[in-house]
Amino acid sequence: MIVTICRKAHFNAAHRLHNPNWTDEKNLEVFGKCNSPNYHGHNFDLEVRIKGEVDQQTGFVMDLADLGQMIKSEIEERFDHKNLNEDCEEFKGIMPSTENFVKVIYDILKPKLTKGHKLHITLHETQKNAAEYGDW
Numbered sequence: 001m002i003v004t005i006c007r008k009a010h011f012n013a014a015h016r017l018h019n020p021n022w023t024d025e026k027n028l029e030v031f032g033k034c035n036s037p038n039y040h041g042h043n044f045d046l047e048v049r050i051k052g053e054v055d056q057q058t059g060f061v062m063d064l065a066d067l068g069q070m071i072k073s074e075i076e077e078r079f080d081h082k083n084l085n086e087d088c089e090e091f092k093g094i095m096p097s098t099e100n101f102v103k104v105i106y107d108i109l110k111p112k113l114t115k116g117h118k119l120h121i122t123l124h125e126t127q128k129n130a131a132e133y134g135d136w
Helices: 024-035 064-079 098-112
Strands: 002-015 040-053 118-124 130-134
Touching: 002 064, 040 064, 064 098, 098 118, 098 130
Parallel strands: none
Antiparallel strands: 002 040, 040 118, 118 130
């Protein structure tokens, strides 16, 4: 039996959307207030979904407590209350957009999963805006 489980998390981070190859005017035109030189923050809501076979011994796809600890240690502690542009090596040379951020999170978590588990990440930047990335 194949089942999908989901664990949610919340953290805060700041970023600035800015392309150094563009003029200040073009950056402001494309990114608007998200181009503020003083950065801006978001209250990110994260959803991590794991799809896989249910283990007949435990009844689990994966222990949700273990998944929660993995998210806390690998994602929340790494990015919570950080400036993505300045504090996080993962964004050196990469625009810290939500689209890129969701892929960064996927790339951190995927190698930590049991072989055969599928991973799907949803990252809500605001109540209205989200990005998704996964292998299904």
